[in-house]
Amino acid sequence: MRIVLEHLTKKFPNRDKKIHEDVVAVDDFTFEIPDGKLVSLLGPSGCGKSTTLNMICGLEKPTGGKIYFGEDDVTDLPPENRGVGMVFQSYALYPHLTVRGNILFPLQNLKGKDKLSKEEMNRRADEAAKLVQITELMDRKPSEMSGGQQQRVAIARALVRMPKVLLLDEPLSNLDARLRLQTREEIRRIQKETKITTIFVTHDQEEAMSISDMMVVMQAGVLQQIGKPQEIYDDPCNLFVAKFLGTPPINVFEGRVENGWLVIGSDRILHIRGVEDREVYVGIRPEAFVPDEEHGPLVCDLKSVEVMGRDTSVVSTHAGIQGLCVRAIIPSDAIADPNGDGKVRFSLKPKKVHIFDKESEARIPFELA
Ligand SMILES: Nc1ncnc2c1ncn2[C@@H]1O[C@H](COP(=O)(O)OP(=O)(O)OP(=O)(O)O)[C@@H](O)[C@H]1O
Ligand SMILES: [Mg+2]
Numbered sequence: 001m002r003i004v005l006e007h008l009t010k011k012f013p014n015r016d017k018k019i020h021e022d023v024v025a026v027d028d029f030t031f032e033i034p035d036g037k038l039v040s041l042l043g044p045s046g047c048g049k050s051t052t053l054n055m056i057c058g059l060e061k062p063t064g065g066k067i068y069f070g071e072d073d074v075t076d077l078p079p080e081n082r083g084v085g086m087v088f089q090s091y092a093l094y095p096h097l098t099v100r101g102n103i104l105f106p107l108q109n110l111k112g113k114d115k116l117s118k119e120e121m122n123r124r125a126d127e128a129a130k131l132v133q134i135t136e137l138m139d140r141k142p143s144e145m146s147g148g149q150q151q152r153v154a155i156a157r158a159l160v161r162m163p164k165v166l167l168l169d170e171p172l173s174n175l176d177a178r179l180r181l182q183t184r185e186e187i188r189r190i191q192k193e194t195k196i197t198t199i200f201v202t203h204d205q206e207e208a209m210s211i212s213d214m215m216v217v218m219q220a221g222v223l224q225q226i227g228k229p230q231e232i233y234d235d236p237c238n239l240f241v242a243k244f245l246g247t248p249p250i251n252v253f254e255g256r257v258e259n260g261w262l263v264i265g266s267d268r269i270l271h272i273r274g275v276e277d278r279e280v281y282v283g284i285r286p287e288a289f290v291p292d293e294e295h296g297p298l299v300c301d302l303k304s305v306e307v308m309g310r311d312t313s314v315v316s317t318h319a320g321i322q323g324l325c326v327r328a329i330i331p332s333d334a335i336a337d338p339n340g341d342g343k344v345r346f347s348l349k350p351k352k353v354h355i356f357d358k359e360s361e362a363r364i365p366f367e368l369a
Contacts, residue, residue, distance in 0.1 A: 007065035010060065030065075038188065040214075043217060049169070058077060083165065087157075087171045099134060099140055104121055106160055124162075125156075213228070246286075258277055282353065287352060299345050303315045313328070
């Protein structure tokens with residue numbers, strides 16, 4: 001099911017009585033979610049992810065704009081008629097019901113022509129349970145299961161009505177690191193198997209990057225960028241997106257463009273063209289740094305070298321850096337061996353270096369000279 005949002009907006013009255021302006025939780029979203037894909041809504045807490053999801057499933061009424069499922073305008077359709085399955089941020093199973101009882105619950109409430117026979121309901125429940133691999137747990141109560149198992153029951157409950165759209169609001173937030181990884185792979189597998197159009201909400205960029213066909217990055221109710229995870233990582237549209245994606249995060253420097261050179265402090269790091277002289281922010285990904293003791297143009301004060309197995313993390317400082325330190329990730333065989341002067345010199349992979357306008361923080365494209 002293809003989903004189209006058209007100028008979708010949600011305003012809430014401000015709870016602070018002294019402020020009369022509304023809170024704009026979702027500001028004029030227009031984008032399309034392709035059929036059969038898994039799309040993440042990604043952004044920090046309070047950016048409007050749950051509000052967007054709640055409008056798509058019909059629990060929240062938009063202040064403005066339209067929602068289409070395929071060709072159909074569903075904006076005013078009640079939730080039960082939209083054919084969506086939803087797993088909430090707190091996945092809330094019914095504690096007094098068994099796993100089977102929980103999964104059957106949405107089917108038992110079907111009325112009229114949708115009503116199912118007992119055998120059919122059980123068959124569907126078994127099918128959903130099999131998909132999330134909890135078949136042997138069907139007679140247990142939620143309190144007798146791990147968080148990950150409960151999470152899977154919640155997903156089975158959302159799947160059992162065979163929804164056209166599956167909405168997941170931070171479905172992994174209550175799990176430990178290992179279970180998170182396992183469950184997110186599970187969700188990906190189920191989504192690929194069922195080909196249900198799925199919207200996955202998370203504030204965890206790594207989770208979004210690893211699971212999605214497409215990501216929607218948002219901040220404070222405003223859409224920032226839409227695209228494939230790798231595309232957004234490689235070509236962030238602004239400083240916020242560049243900083244939000246990637247661990248360790250991108251290193252941000254105060255810099256300037258001067259006579260065709262990109263300069264940080266007194267270091268001329270890249271010879272560029274297409275940008276007039278101006279002050280800029282320079283974002284350098286940790287993997288952009290190549291130790292180059294002879295010719296490396298970026299000269300940093302070495303602080304420490306942390307060996308992390310496959311890679312080595314080189315921590316240094318530089319007068320131009322915003323924040324405490326410069327963090328470079330280099331392959332372990334490339335040892336950062338300073339000349340004994342406490343300095344470490346880097347060349348930079350140009351594709352991993354981005355510059356941003358100091359006012360708007362929009363990315364400024366440049367070419368190498
Ligand atoms: N019922 C409401 N009344 C007033 N303001 C609300 C209401 N619901 C949400 N908001 C505000 O709207 C904004 C977006 O909230 P939303 O719950 O969509 O964020 P979120 O991205 O899901 O955050 P989180 O990651 O913390 O779950 C926030 O500023 C929030 O305080
Ligand atoms: Mg939320």
